[in-house]
Amino acid sequence: MYGKTGGIPMKNELFTIGPFTVYSYGFMIAVGVFAAWLTAEYRAKKYRADTDQIFFLVLWCLVGGLLGAKLLFWITEWKEVAADPGFILRTMTDGFIVYGGIIGGIIAGWLYSRITKLNFLKYFDLMIPSVALAQGFGRIGCLLAGCCYGKETSGWPSITFHDSDFAPNGVALVPTQIYSSVLDFVHFAILLWIARNKKADGQVAACYMIFYSAGRFILEFFRGDLIRGSVGALSTSQFISIFIMAAGLAMLWFTTVKAGRK
Template sequence: MLQYPHFDPVIFTIGPFQARWYGMMYVIGVLVGWALGRWRASRPGSGWTAAEMDDFVTYLILGIVLGGRLGYVCFYNPSYYFSNPSEIIAVWNGGMSFHGGVIGVITACWLFARNKAKPLLAVGDFVAPLVPPGIFFGRLGNFINGELWGRTTDGWWGMVFPGAGSLPRHPSQLYEATLEGLALFLLLWFYSARPRPRGAVGGLFLVGYGVFRFTVEFARQPDAQLGFVALNWMSMGQVLCLPMILFGLWLMFRKQGG
């Protein structure tokens, strides 16, 4: 059994302001994606400029924060938040839905594409490889927060998480960081290095994330307020992954327009 390295979630405090590792991980993820996007925009034939990438970051941040938070509120605990609406804005306490974040980022891409007169699918293809670093750091933030732990395990890699009882559990946050973050980034980065049909890179992102997340959910503890939501074994995360995978496959293999 591995020892969980009890982190202090607060980096520093200045008066009433607290800088937390959870929020810092999101900041680092955005900065890494921004830097990679600017580098890619500078490559010949990218169809982007560094200035356009700078503009897009504002859209991206709003899409991640608003989509991720509202997705968590609506998908995972609507009754609590509708009864305590002031808690909806308390992002510093945790509670972000990746699937809600995807909806937010797609909305951000649509608004940006409309304002810059760019094809939506082309924007999605450019942005897709920049998202996994944010997922990687976001999952590290979950691990530091000691939240979203896995199911119990007797494997030597199990950890006893604070607030999760005395039994060792899968460090599923690290599984997700590795698969949805690192592995998906490498897959998309190299796949997008060559010209692909429009929509294919974005489609691979949806399929890759959906498959990785669906798989890790077998080791992740379902949300206590939901449990299994379909067929007595499928979690909400798995249910939400199915339309992602199907839509991603359609984007990858659809017939291209003239």
């Protein structure tokens, strides 16, 4: 599967070894997870956190994130599941929703922190910039695969796929994958700055929730893939964004007030 934008080639299948094919989306997800792990390890040493816990936190959050992303996809496609339960088995390896991954990862991290008696908010702050970094690489995977594409456009910039199994071919589209990736990397940098200046545990995580939900809500207006589901006039992700934003604002207020009382 190939596409072109400004002469830059894109390929979904990177290479094949025997019966195994390495896909660009899965590869970029793996790169993102590895980068997230390395940055979390580095920052744990910098802030004198327990580095022995980072690998297991990453692993728990990864598993929880995958389960959450898959579960939310099936929830949004409940009509398909109700009509044909075999839909679940046929979509085991494709169809994931980022918000489900975020929520599932947070729950998994909270459970791990409870089991190991870690300070959840402290490690939430430590890990969350790495999540934004991983998302940036993941969106590059979306670009290479052609998924999560934008609406048709006659403006500039645009992106046109020519042999995609996901995006419409031969049509100029809003490059939502590029926008998302750039915003995620910028988000990562901003969260690092906030982490250096925070007054209380939980403030970095709260800012992530606020910034990501706001950016995602706006970008959803430019998305063209219809499989994401909807709640009234809003897409599923926009609907969830409202609650994530509210939770982030409440968390920021609470942690700021708590810090001010010390």
